[in-house]
Amino acid sequence: MKRMSKDRCISLLMPALFIAFGLWMLIEGLQMKTMLGKLPSIVGALTAGLGVIQFIMDYFDPSPANRFANSNVLQVCIGLAGLAIYAFLMKRIGYIIDTIFLSLFVMFQLGYRNWKVAVPVAIGFTLIVFCAFKLLLRVNLPMVFLNF
Amino acid sequence: MSDILLGLQQFADPIVIVALIGGVLLGLTVGALPGLNDVITISVLIPLTFGMKPAVALALLIGVYSSSATGGSIPAVMFEIPGTASAMLTAADGHSMSKQGKTKEALSLCMTSSFIGGISAALVLLFFAPTLAHWALKFGAPEYFMLAVLGMSSIVGMAGKNAVKSFLAMCLGLWIACIGMSPTTGGLRFTFGSINLIDGIPLVPQMIGLFGICSILKLMDAVGKKAKDVSQLDTSIVENEGKDRIALPNRKMCKRLLPTWLSSSAIGNLMGIIPGAGMSMAIFMAYDATKKRCPKLDFGSGVPEGIAAPEAANNAVIASSMVPLMALGIPGNGTSALFLGALTIHGLRAGSQLFDKTPDIAYMMILGFIFANILMLPMALLFCKHLATKVLKVNPKLLAGCIVVLCVTGSFAYANNLFHVGVTIVFGLIGYLFWKFGLPQAPLILTTVLGNMIETNYISSMVYGQGVGIFVTRPICLALLIVSAIFMLMPIIQIIKKRLLAKKVAGEVQDS
Numbered sequence: 001m002k003r004m005s006k007d008r009c010i011s012l013l014m015p016a017l018f019i020a021f022g023l024w025m026l027i028e029g030l031q032m033k034t035m036l037g038k039l040p041s042i043v044g045a046l047t048a049g050l051g052v053i054q055f056i057m058d059y060f061d062p063s064p065a066n067r068f069a070n071s072n073v074l075q076v077c078i079g080l081a082g083l084a085i086y087a088f089l090m091k092r093i094g095y096i097i098d099t100i101f102l103s104l105f106v107m108f109q110l111g112y113r114n115w116k117v118a119v120p121v122a123i124g125f126t127l128i129v130f131c132a133f134k135l136l137l138r139v140n141l142p143m144v145f146l147n148f
Numbered sequence: 149m150s151d152i153l154l155g156l157q158q159f160a161d162p163i164v165i166v167a168l169i170g171g172v173l174l175g176l177t178v179g180a181l182p183g184l185n186d187v188i189t190i191s192v193l194i195p196l197t198f199g200m201k202p203a204v205a206l207a208l209l210i211g212v213y214s215s216s217a218t219g220g221s222i223p224a225v226m227f228e229i230p231g232t233a234s235a236m237l238t239a240a241d242g243h244s245m246s247k248q249g250k251t252k253e254a255l256s257l258c259m260t261s262s263f264i265g266g267i268s269a270a271l272v273l274l275f276f277a278p279t280l281a282h283w284a285l286k287f288g289a290p291e292y293f294m295l296a297v298l299g300m301s302s303i304v305g306m307a308g309k310n311a312v313k314s315f316l317a318m319c320l321g322l323w324i325a326c327i328g329m330s331p332t333t334g335g336l337r338f339t340f341g342s343i344n345l346i347d348g349i350p351l352v353p354q355m356i357g358l359f360g361i362c363s364i365l366k367l368m369d370a371v372g373k374k375a376k377d378v379s380q381l382d383t384s385i386v387e388n389e390g391k392d393r394i395a396l397p398n399r400k401m402c403k404r405l406l407p408t409w410l411s412s413s414a415i416g417n418l419m420g421i422i423p424g425a426g427m428s429m430a431i432f433m434a435y436d437a438t439k440k441r442c443p444k445l446d447f448g449s450g451v452p453e454g455i456a457a458p459e460a461a462n463n464a465v466i467a468s469s470m471v472p473l474m475a476l477g478i479p480g481n482g483t484s485a486l487f488l489g490a491l492t493i494h495g496l497r498a499g500s501q502l503f504d505k506t507p508d509i510a511y512m513m514i515l516g517f518i519f520a521n522i523l524m525l526p527m528a529l530l531f532c533k534h535l536a537t538k539v540l541k542v543n544p545k546l547l548a549g550c551i552v553v554l555c556v557t558g559s560f561a562y563a564n565n566l567f568h569v570g571v572t573i574v575f576g577l578i579g580y581l582f583w584k585f586g587l588p589q590a591p592l593i594l595t596t597v598l599g600n601m602i603e604t605n606y607i608s609s610m611v612y613g614q615g616v617g618i619f620v621t622r623p624i625c626l627a628l629l630i631v632s633a634i635f636m637l638m639p640i641i642q643i644i645k646k647r648l649l650a651k652k653v654a655g656e657v658q659d660s
Contacts, residue, residue: 014585018316025323028338036335039603040326047319054312067584075368076580083361083573086556090566099553107549110367118546125550129557132181137192139561 007066008059015055022048079109094144095134099126151503152274155511158203159519167204168516171211172524176531178212179219182356182558185232186216190486194493202494203512209490210513213483214520217427217462218262218528225254225455226539227551229360233351234427234462236593237435239359241447241454248450252392255532257455259525260397261409265460266521268413269420269467274514277475280421280468285476287422289608290618294628295422296602299429301635302436303591310588317582318591324349325599332607344567351428351597353559353568354575358589360555361576364548366583394533397452405456408438412457416464421472426481427465428597432590434461440638467517473498474510 025044029037058064086102103122112118133139158164178189189212197205220232225242238258245254272280287295303318304311327338328348339345397405412434419430435447438457445451470487472478477499479485488498496502502510539547559572582589609618619625 014581014587018319021323022319032337033333033335035333035607036330036337039599040323040337043319043322043326047316047323050312050316050319054316057312067586071369071584072371073369075371076365079365079368080573080577083552083556083576084570087566087569087573090560090569095557095560099556102556103549103553106364106552107545109371110545110548111371112543112545112549118549121546122549122553126553129553133557133561137178137188137561139557140564141557141560142566 005064007069008061008064010066010068011058011061011064012055015051015058018051019048019055022046022051075109079106082106082109091142092144095141096126096130096143099129151507151511152515154508155513155515158508158512159515161201161203163201164203164207164512167200167207168211168520169523169527171208171213172215172520172527173211173531174208175212175215176219176222176524176528179216180222180231180535182223182229182231182360182554185220185352186213187482187486188561189216190483190490194486194490197490198493202496202509205490205494206487206509206513207516209487210516211520211523213487214266214463214466214517215524215528217466218259218266218459218524221258221262221455221459222255222532222535223554224359225258226251227360227547228363229551229555230355233355234431234458234465236355236359236428237431237458237590238455240590241450241452244448244450245452245455250392250450252394252532254450254455256394256529257397257401257405257452258459259528259532261405261412261456261459262463262528263521263525264409265413265416265463266466266524267518268460269417269464270514270517270521272417272421273467273471273474273517277471277514280471280475283421285472285478286624288622289605289612290622290625291628292601293605293609294619294625294632295429296598296605298628298632298635299432299594299598300602301632302432303594304636304638310586313585313587314591317587317589318595321592321595322599324354324592324596325603331600331604342567344565348600349571349596350562350568351593352562353571354596355593356555356559357572357575357577358579358582358593360551360558361572362579362583364552364555365576365580367544367548369580394529396529401452405452407441408453408456409460411437411441412460413464416461417468419461420465420468426597427462428594430461430465431458432594434458436635440635443642463521470513470517474502474513475500477502 022044025040025047027044029039029041029044031037032040082102082105086098086105090098100122103126104118107118107122130141134141174189175186178185190209193209193212197208200208217232217234220230220235221238221242222231224230224235224239225246228239228243230236230239242254242258245251300318303314323338325348327345329336329346336346415434415437416430419426419433434457435454438453439445439447442451442453445453447454465481469481469484473484473487477488477497479488491498491502496506496509542550555572556569559568560566562568578592579589581587582592610616612618613621619629
């Protein structure tokens with residue numbers, strides 16, 4: 001069997017994931033009661049089938065493109081981690097502080113370094129959004145120790 | 149005619165006009181805030197209107213309802229984040245135009261198309277409400293199922309070269325629609341023991357993730373190695389600063405967009421009248437119909453038709469969704485159900501009694517939709533002129549820090565649930581992976597919306613009709629089936645046509 005290039009491996013990852021996902025959905029659907037599992041079973045079988053077709057198409061593609069070339073995947077992962085931490089901390093440190101930090105984090109991640117502008121913008125914009133949602137539209141944003 | 153004059157008399161009170169203007173302005177603002185929509189705003193406003201006169205209260209609510217969908221297109225064009233679900237397709241072509249330095253032109257097109265769609269529906273409401281409402285009541289489970297099939301058939305049209313990828317995205321959307329309590333049996337599916345998933349995954353946090361968070365992840369993806377992409381936006385604005393402006397489309401553009409406006413408004417009106425069909429289906433169908441009518445245009449790359457179609461359709465749904473409510477007392481969607489509540493609070497009854505006993509209020513509401521649209525156009529253009537000019541001068545990196553605040557707050561505000569912030573982040577990742585692997589997002593969103601509709605109505609049809617024969621024996625069903633088949637076969641017919649044309653050209657070249 002010929003050795004697959006890194007680009008081809010990456011391009012095959014997506015259909016492989018869909019095949020696995022489709023099979024899982026099919027098995028889960030078949031384990032459910034008749035009516036309940038009907039749609040998931042059909043969708044699972046369809047997903048797996050289409051995944052196989054896409055896999056074959058990508059496997060025989062003469063020039064697979066590396067879709068992650070020139071991508072800063074690490075930055076994306078850090079960004080996602082930052083967002084997850086934000087969601088985790090929201091009820092612990094309150095909406096305002098958490099959101100100001102998130103805003104600053106995103107600016108920093110994208111390479112903005114002028115803190116004299118970034119800090120007032122993050123604080124100001126968060127407070128404007130807070131006023132719009134919490135005070136005008138009565139959205140119950142978590143406040144913790146800044147509650148009033 | 150005398151009833152219309154009675155309705156018109158209500159506007160002699162300046163407070164009614166002020167309420168309408170305030171409603172339009174509020175609608176534009178909340179529409180522009182991701183996560184907030186007309187339903188949330190009207191829910192908040194109804195208790196506040198308790199002490200107002202019925203005409204003032206209704207004018208305020210009509211203003212909000214008429215303009216919120218239009219407001220939703222502002223962040224869709226500027227940041228690729230639809231402010232409301234109805235602006236999800238506007239984001240594709242609108243933001244592409246924005247990246248070409250034509251933000252103001254795209255916004256102007258949004259506002260004009262919204263006005264045309266809105267005014268067409270208001271006129272339909274004025275002249276045909278009772279007739280159309282009775283026709284819409286003929287829709288049962290088999291018709292709704294076929295309507296959903298018709299909606300799904302638009303995926304075939306959207307597929308283009310990536311048919312398999314489109315269908316894979318569609319399958320993922322159908323799985324997402326399966327999550328939660330089954331609408332038919334009440335059993336739980338794919339909830340993984342989480343109570344937050346019992347109600348399924350709502351569309352708004354999904355969209356904020358797929359568009360808003362995804363756009364920030366795309367910027368992060370470009371940091372360092374393709375730093376040019378991050379600052380691409382401001383460069384293009386400088387280049388087009390003189391040409392790009394907020395203005396009504398010129399005669400040439402109007403002539404070009406007229407068929408799109410007419411067809412999309414008609415689709416929007418039709419979808420609005422049918423209770424439960426919804427705005428999402430209307431915009432997808434209008435977009436697909438326009439795409440089929442203009443096969444030479446590269447939709448998604450910033451074509452005016454790609455903005456005009458969904459914008460005219462979504463605003464046409466607004467007033468036409470009031471047809472079943474006002475004529476029969478049956479709310480056509482969530483917002484018109486809130487209007488039913490508002491009418492009840494003020495001691496009014498929806499349905500034929502509204503026209504018989506209180507014609508002044510009935511026609512005031514209808515005229516309110518017309519006036520709201522007339523007021524909305526200049527107000528929205530002014531709103532965009534001042535907002536767009538200022539926002540577009542901000543550094544994109546700084547802007548991203550503000551966008552993320554809107555995204556997370558909007559997803560939380562949707563149901564005051566932190567879980568939805570998590571949903572937004574997950575869908576941001578899904579959107580990013582879709583972008584990386586070249587999977588289209590539109591089929592995913594459409595099937596998420598239509599999944600439950602298909603399943604529920606299919607099972608109901610089977611129980612009612614005891615077999616698939618029901619889909620061909622009912623006239624509306626059969627008509628919808630034929631239209632769906634045409635929609636599905638159209639790409640194949642076009643391929644055959646192209647091949648035949650290519651053969652003919654090759655033959656002519658050989659002969660010469």
